[in-house]
Structures are given as C-alpha cells and as structure tokens.
Amino acid sequence: MADAYDIIVVGAGPGGYVTAIRAAQLGFKTAVIDREHLGGICLNWGCIPTKALLRSAEVYHTMQHADAYGLSATGTGFDLGKVVGRSRGVSAQLSGGVGFLLKKNKVDVIWGEATITKVGTVAVKPATRSALGGKPVPPPKGAKAEGTYTAPHIIVATGARPRALPGLEPDGKLIWTYYEAMVPQTFPKSLLVMGSGAIGVEFAYFYRAMGAEVTIVEVLPQILPVEDPEIAAFARGRFEKMGIKILTGSKVTGVVKGADSITATIDDGKGGTSQITADRMISAVGVVGNTENIGLEALGVKVERNTVATDGFGRTNVAGIYAIGDIAGPPMLAHKAEHEGVICVETIKGMHTHALDRAMIPGCTYCQPQIASVGLTEAKAKEAGHKLKVGRFKFIGNGKAIALGEPEGMVKTIFDADTGQLLGAHMVGAEVTELIQGFVVAMNLETTEEDLMHTVFPHPTLSETMHEAVLDAYGRVVHA
Structure with a gap:
C-alpha cells in the first residue's frame, strides 16, 4: 500500500x-x-x-594590494x-x-x-x-x-x-560547466568564458583574480545582458582594468580540442573571425x-x-x-x-x-565589483511609457567607500516623473548585493521619492549612496 x-x-x-x-x-x-x-x-x-x-x-586580491592600506604582505x-x-x-x-x-x-x-x-x-x-x-x-x-x-x-x-550548445557541449575536461569550474584539479593559466551572465562573469572574476588570463565572449552587445546598460558598461570598465579581455557581439562557432587545451573560433559579428587558444573553456550560456x-x-x-x-x-x-x-x-x-x-x-x-x-525580485552578481538590481531598467521603463526622473550617484562621493578603498561604484535610480513611484534601482560596487534590499523593500511598500528623500540614512555608510541617487533624480543631490 x-x-x-x-x-x-x-x-x-x-x-x-x-x-x-x-x-x-x-x-x-x-x-x-x-x-x-x-x-x-x-x-x-x-x-x-x-x-x-x-x-x-x-x-587574495586584497593581499596583493596590501600596500594601498599601509600594510605589508610578501610571498x-x-x-x-x-x-x-x-x-x-x-x-x-x-x-x-x-x-x-x-x-x-x-x-x-x-x-x-x-x-x-x-x-x-x-x-x-x-x-x-x-x-x-x-x-x-x-x-x-x-x-x-x-x-x-x-x-x-x-x-x-x-x-x-546548464544549457549546452550543439557542437560546443561540455566534456568535463576541456570544456567545463560550473560543476567542473568549481572543483578544478589544476589551475588553468588561461581561460575562455562563453557567456557573460552572472555565472560567466563570476567565474571570469574568480579565475582572473587568482592569476589566469581570461577572455569573455558574449553574443549580445553588452555583458550582463539583463542589467541596465549604464551599469553593465561601468562593470565592464572595471573588469577590463583588472585584465579581463571582453568580446561582445561575438560568438564561439567552433572548438578544436588539443591534449590539454582548446582553440576556439570566434565570429566577431562583422564578418571577421579569429582564434583563441586557452587551457580551458567554461560554457556559461544559461540553464x-x-x-x-x-x-x-x-x-x-x-x-x-x-x-x-x-x-x-x-x-x-x-x-x-x-x-x-x-x-x-x-x-x-x-x-x-x-x-x-x-x-x-x-x-x-x-x-x-x-x-x-x-518585477520585485532582485538580481545579484557577486564578482568584484558586485552588481545588483531590481525593477525596470531605464530603457524598459521608457518602453513601458513612463516619463522618467533618473538619479545617479558615484561611490567616489561617499566617505565610507573611500575609507574602504572602494571608490569605484555607482547607484542609479529610476522614478515615474508623474507619481514618484520607484520603478527600478541598479547598483555596481562594493557590497551592493547587501544594499539592494533597501530598494526592494521600498518598492514592495510602494514608497515614493518623497518618502525616500525624507528617510535618514546612517553615516558613514555605503547606503548613503542610495539616498544621494534618489536626491539626484530630483535635483537635490548634495555630495556630487
């Protein structure tokens, strides 16, 4: 029975x-x-x-830059x-x-x-x-x-x-999914990452921070395709600054496997092709x-x-x-x-x-810099017919960010100009995956710009960047 x-x-x-x-x-x-x-x-x-x-x-990355904090870390x-x-x-x-x-x-x-x-x-x-x-x-x-x-x-x-593309299927040895990327037996000196969503950029950051040469190939015009383009562009600049090579509007069309490496053919979307040889390739093209x-x-x-x-x-x-x-x-x-x-x-x-x-579900990407968002991007809000007020605030104007040695970041807020409704919030920088929940709560409570502007944010905190981004949307920003 x-x-x-x-x-x-x-x-x-x-x-x-x-x-x-x-x-x-x-x-x-x-x-x-x-x-x-x-x-x-x-x-x-x-x-x-x-x-x-x-x-x-x-x-490990912080240890390598200990001198910036007045510290010494050798070997x-x-x-x-x-x-x-x-x-x-x-x-x-x-x-x-x-x-x-x-x-x-x-x-x-x-x-x-x-x-x-x-x-x-x-x-x-x-x-x-x-x-x-x-x-x-x-x-x-x-x-x-x-x-x-x-x-x-x-x-x-x-x-x-993990999604597998025909002809580019992971084999667990040379072409990895996130399974193999999490438990490498040996550390690759070079890595090709196919796809630049959260999984792709997180692994790209990890392997680059630990010393590998990393290239990201993304078929769409921007990395982090679901994010606001302005935030994605900011993140791209940071990734490239740390040495990650990024090819957008491009796709991997074929892979030749060697004994302990792969050679990928890249279509640049403009009629040209090139080849990249790397120790390993991660397939991060969705699930x-x-x-x-x-x-x-x-x-x-x-x-x-x-x-x-x-x-x-x-x-x-x-x-x-x-x-x-x-x-x-x-x-x-x-x-x-x-x-x-x-x-x-x-x-x-x-x-x-x-x-x-x-629309109320936040998304987070945990590389450095972190990326977090909730609600509509600026483009999607315009497509939906909203008249907008958009605010921006960079971390360089925030005392806590400078004290932490994390001055590169940005908060972007998007409001309906007629009602003051918060339509979306987008962030890149230190600890933004923790900060985003403040905007998520605000959206769920149908908080307006007036409520947010009248809210007292503690000082010194990174959360003050959120307040300033709201103020900026209405021409009242103080520290920029």
Missing part, C-alpha cells in the same frame, strides 16, 4: 526544501523527494560554494586544493543543516528518482548515478527509499541544468529546466521553452500538479524559488496570497 501524504515536493533545492518546511508548518503531512542533494544545486554546486570561492579570490600565494576544499566544506555544512531543518519540521525525506505516474501518485526508484556521472549519492540517515507515494498536491521543484522524465508530458502539463507554465501561484494547467523555482521559469534564482514555494503552499492552504511579482 502506498504511503499517503498531503503534499509531496519533488526536488530538495532551495525552493523545494523551503516549500516542504512551510507546508509542514501549515499542518500538512509532507514529504520531499531528491536523488542527490539536500539543498539542491544552489547550495551544493551553485550559489553557496561559488561565494566561498569568490571570497577567497577577494581576500603571497594560494593552495588550490585548500581553496576548493573550503568551498566544498561550506556546502557540506549547509547541506547537513537542511537535513536538520527538515527533520525538525517533521518532513519525510524520500531518496531516489521520482516519476509522477498519475495525478496524486509518485513512484520513486533508486538513482543510478550522480549528476556528475559518478556513483549515486547515498541517502541521508533516516531517508525513505524506493516505493509508491500518494498526495493530492504534488509540487515539482526539480530545478535546472534549462529539468522537465524531462518526471511524467509531466504524459499528464499533459503545459511546458514552454523547457519550463513549466504556471499562474503565479504555482498552479499548472493540471489540477493537483504545481511547479516552483527554476523549472517554473525565469528569473532562475534561489530566492525567487523560495518565495514562489511559500506562495504555492499558502494558496493550497486557502490563505490570502498574492501572485508572484517577478
């Missing part, structure tokens, strides 16, 4: 495990199914371990094994923490590969291999195993995987949802461009089947997945909820 639950969540990534915990808090008998990682890609192979690597790169270097080991240790610690939280909230963990055989029923079989092609990951202590499980509500949170082999096709669940179509509350076109996180479409971010999952289970509970507003 099948084990019965109220809610089954397929996938234990940040969206899945948070959804399961919230469901249990609401009184639902809940289970979460995964084949490999508590915490998912984000915690084990994405958000968290990359931040650990980037922190090592940031400290600096790094141990690649220890850098990678620290990153993996951080992930292991947090993955264990997820297991503790699930147990604390009485969520059953089921270990294996899940298939929805019909509405309300999930069959689980043992995984045959890990995502990296090795042996399957053993189940955590206390996890249930293969079997048949039922629930009137099944929430799919199976995440996404695709893991929609296959779950049973969605047979159930008639609507799938569009490798993601599941939902209504803003996690509901699909098939009653009793829900989808949240990366598999439910962009932005493919952990914090979006978590919030989306909470909306989904609270809607199932019958609580008063609001559909997910994707």
Whole structure:
C-alpha cells in the first residue's frame, strides 16, 4: 500500500526544501523527494560554494594590494586544493543543516528518482548515478527509499541544468560547466568564458583574480545582458582594468580540442573571425529546466521553452500538479524559488496570497565589483511609457567607500516623473548585493521619492549612496 501524504515536493533545492518546511508548518503531512542533494544545486554546486570561492579570490586580491592600506604582505600565494576544499566544506555544512531543518519540521525525506505516474501518485526508484556521472549519492540517515507515494498536491521543484550548445557541449575536461569550474584539479593559466551572465562573469572574476588570463565572449552587445546598460558598461570598465579581455557581439562557432587545451573560433559579428587558444573553456550560456522524465508530458502539463507554465501561484494547467523555482521559469534564482514555494503552499492552504511579482525580485552578481538590481531598467521603463526622473550617484562621493578603498561604484535610480513611484534601482560596487534590499523593500511598500528623500540614512555608510541617487533624480543631490 502506498504511503499517503498531503503534499509531496519533488526536488530538495532551495525552493523545494523551503516549500516542504512551510507546508509542514501549515499542518500538512509532507514529504520531499531528491536523488542527490539536500539543498539542491544552489547550495551544493551553485550559489553557496561559488561565494566561498569568490571570497577567497577577494581576500587574495586584497593581499596583493596590501600596500594601498599601509600594510605589508610578501610571498603571497594560494593552495588550490585548500581553496576548493573550503568551498566544498561550506556546502557540506549547509547541506547537513537542511537535513536538520527538515527533520525538525517533521518532513519525510524520500531518496531516489521520482516519476509522477498519475495525478496524486509518485513512484520513486533508486538513482543510478550522480549528476556528475559518478556513483549515486547515498541517502541521508533516516531517508525513505524506493516505493509508491500518494498526495493530492504534488509540487515539482526539480530545478535546472546548464544549457549546452550543439557542437560546443561540455566534456568535463576541456570544456567545463560550473560543476567542473568549481572543483578544478589544476589551475588553468588561461581561460575562455562563453557567456557573460552572472555565472560567466563570476567565474571570469574568480579565475582572473587568482592569476589566469581570461577572455569573455558574449553574443549580445553588452555583458550582463539583463542589467541596465549604464551599469553593465561601468562593470565592464572595471573588469577590463583588472585584465579581463571582453568580446561582445561575438560568438564561439567552433572548438578544436588539443591534449590539454582548446582553440576556439570566434565570429566577431562583422564578418571577421579569429582564434583563441586557452587551457580551458567554461560554457556559461544559461540553464534549462529539468522537465524531462518526471511524467509531466504524459499528464499533459503545459511546458514552454523547457519550463513549466504556471499562474503565479504555482498552479499548472493540471489540477493537483504545481511547479516552483527554476523549472517554473525565469528569473532562475534561489530566492525567487523560495518565495514562489511559500506562495504555492499558502494558496493550497486557502490563505490570502498574492501572485508572484517577478518585477520585485532582485538580481545579484557577486564578482568584484558586485552588481545588483531590481525593477525596470531605464530603457524598459521608457518602453513601458513612463516619463522618467533618473538619479545617479558615484561611490567616489561617499566617505565610507573611500575609507574602504572602494571608490569605484555607482547607484542609479529610476522614478515615474508623474507619481514618484520607484520603478527600478541598479547598483555596481562594493557590497551592493547587501544594499539592494533597501530598494526592494521600498518598492514592495510602494514608497515614493518623497518618502525616500525624507528617510535618514546612517553615516558613514555605503547606503548613503542610495539616498544621494534618489536626491539626484530630483535635483537635490548634495555630495556630487
């Protein structure tokens, strides 16, 4: 006889495990199914371990410029094994923490590969291999195993995987995805990064800061394509200053593999071609949802461009089947997945909820300089028909930034000229991934320019740049 639950969540990534915990808090008998990682890609192979690597790169870069702070650091270097080991240790610690939280909230963990055989029923079989092609990951202590499980509500949170371009598929040796880029066996002296979204530029920064020669190739006219062009241009200048070569409007059309290097052919978009030889290439051209082999096709669940179509509350076109996180479409971010999952289970509970507003979801890139944004870019705001007031403030006018030795940065604010509504905020510079939440809260509270101008920001802090950018939009900036 099948084990019965109220809610089954397929996938234990940040969206899945948070959804399961919230469901249990609401009184639902809940289970979460995964084949490999508590915490998912984000915690084990994405958000968290990359931040650990980037922190090592940031400290190493600062050590090399100790003289600028009146300090002395000689004979600096790094141990690649220890850098990678620290990153993996951080992930292991947090993955264990997820297991503790699930147990604390009485969520059953089921270990294996899940298939929805019909509405309300999930069959689980043992995984045959890990995502990296090795042996399957053993189940955590206390996890249930293969079997048949039922629930009137099944929430799919199976995440996404790296996109592969035909003819340029990663091979795990010479052409990497983020998996291999996080655990290099040897440090490459040169690196070609294909794609300049958050993943691409974060790895480009890491490897350049640690000493590799790095080239980024981006098919679109600007790096960081989802960001405001002014912010992206500022970031590009900083990257180029640290020695990263950037080719925009260009694409990799072919790769010849050598014994321990690749030679890529680059189309410059203007009729010309060139070749770049590098020790390794990272393919960072986006991700695709893991929609296959779950049973969605047979159930008639609507799938569009490798993601599941939902209504803003996690509901699909098939009653009793829900989808949240990366598999439910962009932005493919952990914090979006978590919030989306909470909306989904609270809607199932019958609580008063609001559909997910994707315009209110901040995006962050954690290289140096950091990039963060929320809402509309200036161009998108104009396209939407808004009459605008735009403010800008550079970090060079901020006392804390200068004291930190981080004077290169910028904050840009975009307001509706008629209503004072904050339409978007875009930032580049030190710690902006921490600062952006101030603008996110302001947008969610429908704060106007008057509210922000009357708010007292502490001094000396980097947050004062936010205040000045608001003031600048209305001709009241003080320190510029």
